[in-house]
Amino acid sequence: MKSKTKNNDWGLVLKILPYAKRKSPILLLSFILLIPLSIAGAIQPLIVGQGISLLRGEDTWGFLESYSVAEGLNLLAFILLGTIIFRTIFLAWQGFLVQKVGQEITAFIRQDLFNHVTSLSSNFFHKTPVGKLVTRLINDVEALGDVFATGAIGILSDVIYILAIIITMVSLQWQLALLLVFMLIPVSALIVYFQKQYRKANYVAREELSVLNAMLQENVVGINIVQLFRRERHNSELFRTVNERYRLAVDKTIFHDSAVSATLEWISLVAIAVVLWIGGVLILGDNLNYGTLSAFILYSQRLFDPLRQFADKFTMFQAGFTAIERISELMNIPIEIQDKDNDISLNHHNANQDAVGEIRFENVWFGYKPDEYVLKNLNFTIRPGEKVALVGPTGAGKSSIIRLLCRLYEPTQGRILVDGIDIRDITQAELRSHIGVILQESFIFAGDVKRNITLGETYDFDEIENAVKLTNIKPLIEELPQGYNTQLRERGANLSAGQKQLLAFARVAIRNPNILVLDEATSSLDVSTEADTQKALDELLINKTAIIIAHRLSTIRNVDKILVLKQGELIESGNHDQLLAENGLYASLYKLQMLATV
Ligand SMILES: Nc1ncnc2c1ncn2[C@@H]1O[C@H](COP(=O)(O)OP(=O)(O)OP(=O)(O)O)[C@@H](O)[C@H]1O
Incomplete structure (x- = not known):
């Protein structure tokens, strides 16, 4: 079990390695900088120790012997200052590089995750609350970013620093050095234990955060219903429960994190006391001088300092591992609907055809869940x-x-x-450029009117104007305060449902698809706008194949063919008059609606 977790951790590290590779030169430079930085840090206590030895007339470095005590002290102070300045400048530089790379790597991961998520099937989006996705894309990626920004190189820096200190200590006085090293072992074991607990607690906290975000998002999106049905108090109660669960989960992570800090705090004090005690005994036996003891007291503090930072970063690492786990879960969801390598080009295929826009369903069965068919053996x-x-x-x-x-x-x-080609053999982009869909509710993106029509594709202003004229929506654009440049808010909050719908017509008209699909497209328009739009639609539909879904049967009386479905089966097919004559489901639905409107 233990080795399985370890393997998993390594697996997780391997997953992010390709991202780190993209920035390997800067990462390597920051790594190389660690060596002189650690050496400069490790020799500082040594210099202080030499100062004390100089004052007490003990043995010192050879080059100091040619100076007087005062000169020697000045020289040592100068060297000490040099190491401080060196560390300050290079630490800042190294820190900047690492943070920068961290941000860049985080941006790569966020982008890849966004690209992956937006390629997933509708099925996935129907199952996954938006808040959960946002937590993974934002919070988890951020946690992973911290690993790169401060953790990964930082942890190496701490390890190198600890090694530099140990080597210097052993060369100075191996008995005291060993004593401190032995104290490191149980402390490290304790830290590893707390970190493991932290990791578990952190996973739970992240899950709770997802639920919290999902709930928040649901309440914001459904705010009208929340307020109209006076659900504020009730929802606030529900939110409080989830909020409390999140707080408790975070409490657990804080507990384990604090336990590490506290352990390290007292162990470094114990270390100083032990060094003083054993060092004092050694001095009394003339086996140690004051300068070395002072250096060791500073070392015992410094040895646990990087360990404390190491532990902090370890915490960050654990959070990072949790994040990678959650991000790769998302990344590993297969893209169900993929283009083939040898796709057939519909444009190319249609170039020699007189008429395009044929649709054929052959024995089509479909269910959102296995064995629960919502479409049964459709042929038309x-x-x-x-x-x-x-x-x-x-x-x-x-x-x-x-x-x-x-x-x-x-x-x-x-x-x-479509036009005789299985739609699985056409790229999704080409297929969808041949089909224009207008749904009952159109989605409006935050941005201006023009952008909401072009949706990021390049069209001349003339083309936009033509589409707008063709769909009879020029009066709508003129009504808006800044015309085409009017900024629309997210989800079209500053437009009426009908206005949004009209923009959707222009969006499709500009693309000039061969097949048009109208799913209750005019139901949100008032009678006079609907009549205008219908005229525009008739224009738009010339020479185009169209599939129209409408509950108001009076609007589809003139279509060429009506397909009548019941529980996923095609039960009638024909034009309005034929179906009325058949006296089946269509006829009864039509008569019912006629009665209702009388
Ligand atoms: N994402 C989904 N997951 C599971 N089941 C679904 C999903 N979407 C629709 N269904 C189910 O599939 C069936 C057909 O739904 P569909 O939306 O195609 O009906 P419809 O004829 O368009 O209905 P309406 O006239 O109300 O729009 C319904 O029983 C519905 O509950």
């Missing part, structure tokens, strides 16, 4: 330019068909073809 063809409506009761599977067509999910069985 939509010819190029045809306008087809999907009709059926709530939960019949209409939106699921669209998700499959856009390859947000993949069929469990069967295949879907």
Whole structure:
């Protein structure tokens, strides 16, 4: 079990090694700087010891013998100052380099994680609360960043410093040196024990933080419902429980962290006392001089100093390991929907075709969960330019068909073809550029109107204007305070639902796709805007294949074909008149709606 954890830790270290490699020259430089820095630090007590020996007339370094006591002291003070200045400058430089590299590596990891997460399937996002994802992308990556910024090189620096001190001490007086080294062993064991406990507690704390973030995010997003249903107090209570759990979990980490600091605090005092005691006995027996004893007293303090810092960084390392565990969990989630290496180009394929935009579902079965099919053996063809409506009761599977067509999910069985090519053989980017989807609610990004139409692609202003004219939304843009440059807030908070929807039309129009999908696209518009938009839509739909989902059946009377679904099965198909004549589900739904509007 023990070695398994160790192997896992090494596995985790190996995972971040490629990131460190990208910055290896600077990391190497910071590492090399550690050696002179540690030597400069280790000789300081030696210099102080020489000063005391000089004062007491004991043996000193040979070169000091040619000077008077006062001159020797000045020289030693000068050398000491030199080591201090050297350490100050180079420590600052080394610290800067390490922090900088740390930030850069953190940014690489954050970027890779973002790219990975945004490539994951819709399935993953349906299962994962946003707050949990944010914790991993921000807090965990930050914790890992700390490891690079101060931990990784810092821990090496402490090890080298401890080694430099031990070597200097052994060369000075090996008995006292051994005594201090022996004191290090049980202390280190104790520290390792506390650190292990810390690591466990830290994992729990991180999990609790995820829950806290998820809850916060849910409350902010659903603030309207929270307030309308007077859930503030209730939710505040729930939040308090989670908040308390997080506090208790963090308390545990603090306890183990403090235990390490306290252990080191008293052990360094004990070390000084032991050195004084044994050193005093050695002096009385004429086996040690005062200068060496003073140097050892300083060493016993300095030896535990880097150990304390080592322990602090170890804590950071443990937090870092927890972070890597959590980040790699996310990184290891496979990207379910991937492009193939030998994809067929739909553009290329269609270049010689007269009509494009054919959609064919062949024996398509699909379920969000294994064996719970929401679409069952679907077979239908939509010819190029045809306008087809999907009709059926709530939960019949209409939106699921669209998700499959856009390859947000993949069929469990069967295949879907666009212009005769299996959509799994087309790159996702090309497939989605051929399909324009307008959903019931459109998502607006924080940024100006123009950016919300182009979505980061490069279009001339003329193209934007054309799309806006084509979709009849020029009056909307003119109404906005700064026209195209009006800043929209996150999720379009400063637009009405209808306005957001109109922007979504322009977003699709500018891309000029061969296939248009309208999923309850006009339901948030008022009657007169809907009539205007319908005109614009008719224009937009010329020569294009369209799939329309609408609950108001009066809006789809004129389509070429209506596919009627019930519990995932295609039960009727035909135009409005044919289906009315059939007197099936469509006819009864239509008659019900007609009755309701009379
Ligand atoms: N992400 C999901 N995870 C699990 N089940 C889902 C998911 N999305 C939809 N479902 C289920 O799949 C079934 C079909 O849903 P779908 O959204 O396709 O229906 P719909 O016909 O579009 O309904 P509506 O008219 O209400 O929009 C429903 O039973 C629904 O509960």
